[in-house]
Amino acid sequence: MNGASVTPGPTLYAVVAGLALLGAAVLAGSRLGPGRAVLSASARAVLQLGAVSLIIGAVLGSWWATIAFIAVMFVVASVTAARRTGSLRTGWPLALPIAGGVVPTLALLLGSRALPATALAVLPSAGILIGGAMTATTLAARRALDELRTRHGEYEAGLALGFSPRDAALEVCRIPAGQALVPALDQTRTVGLVTLPGTFVGVLLGGASPAQAGATQLLILVALLAVEAIAVAVTVELVARGRLGGAARFPLRPPG
Numbered sequence: 001m002n003g004a005s006v007t008p009g010p011t012l013y014a015v016v017a018g019l020a021l022l023g024a025a026v027l028a029g030s031r032l033g034p035g036r037a038v039l040s041a042s043a044r045a046v047l048q049l050g051a052v053s054l055i056i057g058a059v060l061g062s063w064w065a066t067i068a069f070i071a072v073m074f075v076v077a078s079v080t081a082a083r084r085t086g087s088l089r090t091g092w093p094l095a096l097p098i099a100g101g102v103v104p105t106l107a108l109l110l111g112s113r114a115l116p117a118t119a120l121a122v123l124p125s126a127g128i129l130i131g132g133a134m135t136a137t138t139l140a141a142r143r144a145l146d147e148l149r150t151r152h153g154e155y156e157a158g159l160a161l162g163f164s165p166r167d168a169a170l171e172v173c174r175i176p177a178g179q180a181l182v183p184a185l186d187q188t189r190t191v192g193l194v195t196l197p198g199t200f201v202g203v204l205l206g207g208a209s210p211a212q213a214g215a216t217q218l219l220i221l222v223a224l225l226a227v228e229a230i231a232v233a234v235t236v237e238l239v240a241r242g243r244l245g246g247a248a249r250f251p252l253r254p255p256g
Contacts, residue, residue: 023042070123070127077098078098084142085141098134102130105226109223115219125223128220132227133227133228135180135228136227136231141177141235141244143179144174144235155168178232181228
């Protein structure tokens with residue numbers, strides 16, 4: 001450790017390996033899931049962060065490279081959301097809620113100059129917003145699809161009462177899917193009291209004052225809420241209209 005930063009070295013690698021093994025052992029020992037999931041996720045993190053550390057300097061030196069890197073993050077987020085919801089083959093619509101939340105929010109941040117129009121500020125901010133949109137989209141889609149499968153009788157009852165397929169689906173899945181916002185809401189409500197999020201810590205490590213770090217974190221947290229709210233709303237609409245591959249499992253259909 002040098003000052004407030006973590007220095008790569010044998011001690012760091014040994015601690016990371018030990019933590020990964022501990023997590024895997026607990027997961028396997030408690031029968032909550034395969035321990036190899038923790039090991040594989042940790043190994044991927046090592047490889048991906050190592051690669052990013054090597055190329056990030058070059059990326060930040062060019063706006064075109066920065067935009068290309070953001071595009072790669074967007075594609076990976078869309079594919080991940082589609083895979084996690086069982087909609088990989090026809091999951092391209094899941095790019096819509098991610099883009100629908102990130103693009104207008106990022107445009108507002110840059111257009112108002114609340115976020116500096118520099119690659120160093122835009123790249124990590126875009127990554128945070130895309131990651132939040134991906135998580136919210138995945139959770140909302142899975143909750144909505146699960147509800148429509150387990151409560152299919154209620155959906156059929158709505159059709160029998162004259163509801164359209166979209167409206168009948170929304171009656172079943174809208175509120176459960178909205179629970180995808182709970183993590184973002186809890187993080188915002190408890191910021192500074194329970195956790196010091198990464199943006200706050202990162203800005204502090206970069207040499208900014210605590211007031212500047214707090215302002216930056218506030219901006220990102222509220223932006224995340226907006227992004228995830230849009231992402232969840234669009235995702236629920238896609239599920240209700242039967243646009244996701246996984247939706248074919250109910251299926252959505254009009255009466256008769």
